[in-house]
Amino acid sequence: MLSLATACGGGESDATAGKGTPTPASVTAAPAAGVVAPAKVEVIAGLTGCTARIRIDADELRQGVCHTEEADYLITTFPEEQYKETWLESAGIYGGQYLVGSRWVVSAQPKMLTRLRPVLGGTIRQLGGTGPSAGPSAS
Secondary structure (H helix, E strand, O other): OHHHHHHHHHHHHHHHHOOOOOHHHHHOOOHHHHHOOOOOHHHHHHHOOOOOEEEEEOOOOEEEEEEOOOOEEEEEEOOOHHHHHHHHHHHOOOOEEEEEEOOEEEEOOHHHHHHHHHHHOOEEEEEOOOOOOOOOOOO
């Protein structure tokens, strides 16, 4: 596990540098979130004040559910950036907003994403729905 954390720490700066994300957005995250990248669901949940219940634990992703008085949300982490991008591409058919960081995604109502961003960093990404029920009736 230690070697994984060490290997990820070096690769993160390369991945972050090539993303074009404004430095202040990344820096606003709690430094712990960047240090443990790929972050664990439990770490991200802890930073948001929640204890996540793991609902998916697979090779490609881990996903936990947070239930709070304010809102419910999902935290999904990925062992590699490519898995995250594939997941986001698939989620795009449903549309919506997601808080996206280095190898993690938080799915919540837009108001909650706005509150979590200063704590976790990342970027709020709008995905466009393309499925038959992607939005209001298109009659």
